[in-house]
Amino acid sequence: MSGHLRELIVDLDAIAANTQVLATRSGSAGVMAVVKADAYGHGLVPSAQAAMAGGAQWLGVALLDEALELRAGGVEDPVLAWLVGPGEPWVEALTRGIDLSVSDVWVLDEIATAAREVGRVARVHLKVDSGLGRSGAPVGDWPTLVDAARKAELDGIVVVVGVWSHLAYADAPGHPTIDRQLEVFREALDVAERAGVQPEVRHLANSAATLTRPDTHFDLTRPGLAVYGLSPLRDAPPAALGLLPAMSLQARMALVKRVPAGHGVSYMHRYVTNRETTLGLVPLGYADGVPRDATNVGPVQVGGRRRTIAGVVCMDQFVVDLGDDPVSVGDLVWLFGPGDSGEPTAQDWADATGTISYEIVTRMGPRIRRRYVGGPAS
Numbered sequence: 001m002s003g004h005l006r007e008l009i010v011d012l013d014a015i016a017a018n019t020q021v022l023a024t025r026s027g028s029a030g031v032m033a034v035v036k037a038d039a040y041g042h043g044l045v046p047s048a049q050a051a052m053a054g055g056a057q058w059l060g061v062a063l064l065d066e067a068l069e070l071r072a073g074g075v076e077d078p079v080l081a082w083l084v085g086p087g088e089p090w091v092e093a094l095t096r097g098i099d100l101s102v103s104d105v106w107v108l109d110e111i112a113t114a115a116r117e118v119g120r121v122a123r124v125h126l127k128v129d130s131g132l133g134r135s136g137a138p139v140g141d142w143p144t145l146v147d148a149a150r151k152a153e154l155d156g157i158v159v160v161v162g163v164w165s166h167l168a169y170a171d172a173p174g175h176p177t178i179d180r181q182l183e184v185f186r187e188a189l190d191v192a193e194r195a196g197v198q199p200e201v202r203h204l205a206n207s208a209a210t211l212t213r214p215d216t217h218f219d220l221t222r223p224g225l226a227v228y229g230l231s232p233l234r235d236a237p238p239a240a241l242g243l244l245p246a247m248s249l250q251a252r253m254a255l256v257k258r259v260p261a262g263h264g265v266s267y268m269h270r271y272v273t274n275r276e277t278t279l280g281l282v283p284l285g286y287a288d289g290v291p292r293d294a295t296n297v298g299p300v301q302v303g304g305r306r307r308t309i310a311g312v313v314c315m316d317q318f319v320v321d322l323g324d325d326p327v328s329v330g331d332l333v334w335l336f337g338p339g340d341s342g343e344p345t346a347q348d349w350a351d352a353t354g355t356i357s358y359e360i361v362t363r364m365g366p367r368i369r370r371r372y373v374g375g376p377a378s
């Protein structure tokens with residue numbers, strides 16, 4: 001890391017290379033790189049540009065605000081926003097050329113009103129709930145939604161660019177719900193086709209399905225986590241999939257001191273030294289996204305050695321028991337990284353704290369300085 005006390009390092013070349021791997025795995029289907037939630041904490045615009053450089057043709061986000069932020073950042077590639085609500089700035093979305101997901105007729109109506117107002121054809125992706133039970137039109141309402149969209153299409157107000165859905169159990173490749181959801185999705189596509197809707201792209205697969213279920217690829221895959229080099233599959237580490245984790249979290253030791261045996265460490269003394277030892281103070285805390293659940297279990301690498309957090313993770317800092325290691329103030333503390341230099345990974349942090357790697361990377365706070373390495377400039 002550079003001279004800063006705490007740094008989140010994002011390897012843009014890794015994001016591009018991971019996207020390339022996913023593009024290959026997608027076969028004849030294109031790739032929509034999912035860059036919601038600040039590109040899973042990696043930084044929206046630089047990550048989106050790296051994914052496009054790696055061969056993605058589309059970008060996917062949850063919120064319309066995220067799509068507008070891409071446009072404000074100069075990213076003009078096709079982008080779909082799928083978590084929309086009533087009263088969105090539809091006019092701005094249409095003038096910025098953002099594709100919008102539609103799960104219900106009221107959304108279509110609001111978009112159509114805006115499209116008439118600005119004299120633009122709205123690009124929509126109709127979403128069916130094939131079984132996840134989250135967004136998407138229920139199967140029973142699908143024909144009505146399709147008919148309304150087709151009518152708006154014939155009126156020259158919208159164009160149905162996509163028909164899509166999302167899987168519940170993609171990380172369990174043999175799970176029976178995948179076959180069932182595929183069946184429902186195909187039926188929904190038939191209903192759309194019979195109504196005269198001819199989408200340019202049909203899409204269903206997230207990272208796990210992109211990597212394990214080619215029968216879910218259709219015209220476009222929609223990987224998120226794997227773009228950032230993390231594995232959605234329990235028994236396949238990133239390297240086994242040809243992926244490289246793009247995010248590293250590092251800090252510099254802010255204070256090092258010798259203490260006697262029996263010394264309580266951090267609030268509530270949840271850790272007590274069992275002999276004379278060296279304690280190191282790491283300047284990262286739960287306000288930065290280090291889980292408080294990492295108390296006494298979070299792994300770090302210091303001086304080439306694995307150590308575990310000693311005591312409670314505080315708002316801005318935590319402590320590591322370094323034994324007799326010759327560690328000095330300013331030495332590097334590596335919380336997680338690609339894992340190829342013996343440092344812990346985001347997956348290790350997820351395992352230690354009972355969550356998923358998605359949550360570890362997306363929770364990294366804005367207070368940590370981001371540094372990008374690689375990318376078009378390098």
Ligand SMILES: *Cc1c(COP(=O)(O)O)cnc(C)c1O
Pocket residue numbers: 034036082166205206207208222223224225226232
């Ligand atoms: C987040 C998300 C994805 C990407 O999922 P990963 O498991 O990260 O690949 C794809 N589609 C939708 C609708 C999502 O919300």
